[in-house]
Amino acid sequence: MNTDTDTETRKKPLSRRRVLALTGGALMAAGCTQGEQRPADKSSHASEERAPADGPAEGPDGALGANFNEDPDSVTFAELRDLSASWLRGFVPMPEVTADASQQRAIEELLDAHHQGYGTVLSLKFPYNHRAIPRPGSSAMTAELARVDRVLHTVLDTVDVLAIGNEPFIESLPEDRGSGAMNTFYETVAGHIIAYRKKHFRAHCRTHLYLGALNFLDDPDKRTAATDRWMSFARRTPEIEGVDIHPHVAAPERVQPYLDYILPRLRDDQKFLVTEFSLVQLWKQHLSDTIPTRFARRYHLPSDTPVWKLIKDAIEHPFPEQKWHDFLAMSPWFERNKHFLRDQVGHFRDTGRLAVATYGVTQGAAMTENFGPDKQPWLLNSLYANRTVEHPADGSPAHTYGFFDDFRALQRQQDRRGS
Secondary structure, eight states, X not given: OOOHHHHHHXXXXXXXXXXXXXXXXXXXXXXXXXXXXXXXXXXXXXXXXXXXXXXXXXXXXXXXXXXXXXXXXXXXXXXXXXXXXXXXXEEEEGGGOOSOGGGSHHHHHHHHHHHTTOEEEEEEEOOBSSSOOOOTTSHHHHHHHHHHHHHHHHHTTTSSEEEEOSSTTTSBOHHHHHHSHHHHXXXXXXXXXXXXXXXXBSSOOSOEEEEEEEOOTTXXXXXXXXXXXXXXXXXXXXXXXXXXXXXXXXXXXXXHHHHHHHGGGSOTTOEEEXXXXXOHHHHHHTTTSBOOHHHHHHTTOXXXXXXXXXXXXXXXXXXXXXXXXXXXXXXXXXXTTTTHHHHHHHHHHHXXXXXXXXXXXXXXXXXXXXXXXXXXXXXXXXXXXXXXXXXXXXXXXXXXXXXXXXXXXXXXXXXXXXX
């Protein structure tokens, strides 16, 4: 999705004043001194953003950003500017890390974003949902920690937040979660990262460490000994500044159990991330509904057309923007929840414990492949309707009804918080 225009815009970093306005000072951080050579920081304002070397790094507070997940090529900096986004998050699948971690696309994109003045969040994804997770002392663990070192050499003191793990409770086998092997693995990785930072940095680092995301906490059966141990480790480890949560839920009220679970288990000085959240489970419940009668009449469609078929048609032959807008606005299940993003970010901020929340930007290619009634409709969450709506004449993608405007409004609120 990168265009010549986007390539040119990548060369224009945000001013320091703009960065601080967007993030409420969240990018102010402590200087670090490392015992080994690191890639040079090319940011035009990096040196003036650093606090004294013996001061603590100031962490983000209530920030809202954009999330590209595993697909860094799906979003351009022009689109981020249109959103007024000030933070960017993605994850790196660790098997993709080679000798030069800066060449991995997600890492490369976040380094580029950092140099342009964005706050950055990187999650480390360890995909062990189809094979046993490495045990401490094994050759597999040695290989994994070597990949971790390559990433740390590239990103420490550059990315603002490093989440240790992406979705560990999904990206591991049930038997490893039940036996404690999953917890042991992530505790080992976390300990290794903490030791690496202590060894190579003589002062506080701008990179804040969090444990990766908890899923399914709205289901009491998913609150287990493994999740309790996860929170206990985070609480008793001083270098860990909090945990991440991913509330993908079937109703807005089902986000609250996540907060009810994690907040009492965090230290008073800890915060939380929400690098993914959505109503995707609610959208999926309505894929087999018929399209709204009023919509069918307006666009001369069969009244028994299922929602999933309409979406599939929009993927194959993108709609005019007004038609897609009408589909969402006339669907009660979407219209009732068009302010989910606004309301939920407000609720996260009201706790006083939110570090950063990020939200999906575009409809990625994987979201639209083989679309049918059993497909997870992630594409209904995105801030841009880039694959279901015709592109306007200027080439920029259509804005998603409800979510796009609310995201921008939340950024204005963030500006006022930081002023």
